[in-house]
Amino acid sequence: MFPTLKRTNQNTTIKTITMKYALLVHVNKEAVDQSKDARAAGMAYGEALRAAGIFVAGAGLESPQATTVVSVRNGKRQVHDGPYAETKEFLGGFVVIDVPNLDAALEWAARNPSAAVGFVEVRPLAGSYFAVGGK
């Protein structure tokens, strides 16, 4: 889905541009361990995003234990196990949505089931900005 110009329902002819936002879902390890229904709730949320026609991409992430870190220094590839620091909160998943503005993004972020136990970071995609201009 690409950013689109949409007409507003007002009698003016002003067009609004939709924006893409990443909802970065940060969760708490203990909360994840305790929650049995998390998967079902996550699936339902994804369905709701699709039904609203705003879903661009998204996925849940495996635990930080499954992480491998790569960097390239002086042309040499370095591979490390795991995240840099063991933290209680970690990135548990992400969704990219296409909505008219921040208020709409915040509404969808609040509906994310993990918002009730962790928190959701709402960030505009820098790409959408260029994608609109660089036709």
Added chain:
Amino acid sequence: MSESATHDAIEAVARDLYGRLVAYIASRTGDIADAQDALSEALVAALENWPTNGVPDKPEAWLLHVARNRLIDASRREQTRRDAEPLLQQLAEEAESSAKEDEFFPDERLKLLFVCAHPAMDVAARTPLMLQVVLGIDAAKIASAFLVSPIAMSQRLVRAKTKIRDAGIPFRVPDPPELSERLSFVLDAIYSAYTTGWDSLPDAASTHRALASEAIVLGRVLVQLMPAEPETLGLLALMLHCEARREARFSSTGEFIPLDQQDTTRWLGNLVEEAEKLLRTAAGFGQTGHYQLEAAIQSIHAARVKSGNIDWQEIALLYEGLFRFGPNIGASVGRAVALAQAGNPSAGLHALDALPQSSVVNYQPFWAARGHLLRLLNRNQEAHEAFTRAASLTDDPALREYLFKRATGGLV
């Protein structure tokens, strides 16, 4: 028209219309900084053009026309902003039609106020942003009132505007049920301008004092835009009651005078009257709120002009009402004092002692209140300690002197 008269005319237009023009443009483009830049250029163009050609019949349409041309030029220069062009064309068409029609262009300042106080905005940026974009106050002036360097304030404002643009904060007035919470953020930001300006400095020329007047201007704008929201009326009533007493807070020799001992003939009757009228209108909506209660407390103090006394029992009840809107250490202390003044100092002291230590340890009004109540109970040694503690917690010289005097039992 002479050059200076034209200059005055431009200044008058800018003062009256600045916020409306910024709001009108920014609510269509989403970019406050760009709107302000374009408007500044339009004002410069007016300074060049109007002395020769006269002030146009519709100065706002003239300024809008020039500003949108500047915006279109700027967007053509910047490749990355190409996407803004259709929006700006739209804006141009609207500006043209509003210039032709008799009606004034739409007032979008309310949307602008809600953007400035959006929950996604840094709390410390909300009030300065309102002052700068809605009232057009110079960033350096705002910086001095908030006791930060002009550079730091400019950076704070630039960051805030960039956030609004890049995060896509919408220019809209929220719908219920969101509205009441969002409105409270707008009210809090305006009140914060007032309290920042509510400094002890009896110096009429101070930037603090100017800020209090600007806060009242914002309060009036909001009342004009949302006349049916009782809390907006409550906030303006509260500010006007306080403003009415500004002069009476100090003696002719600069000594601090507590509210219940102020000479009521030094209060500004017209402001008190306006505040009372606003509060009555607000009460008509039958929907109480934090600012209405705060204003009602001030209203009871104001009634001393006619009755000669203060209904402390009623004040205690109003402070209790404030608890419904969340924990409020100021209201707890206010209620304790009111209980004592109503004839029950030991109940007041008991209420003070029940407050959590952590929230009062550095809270000057708590220690002043405690000193006062202990004095009423003739526990003079403890009163001395409490007043001394209070005096050490204020940065206001006149108040400090007053509190030290009370510590030594020199005043009642």
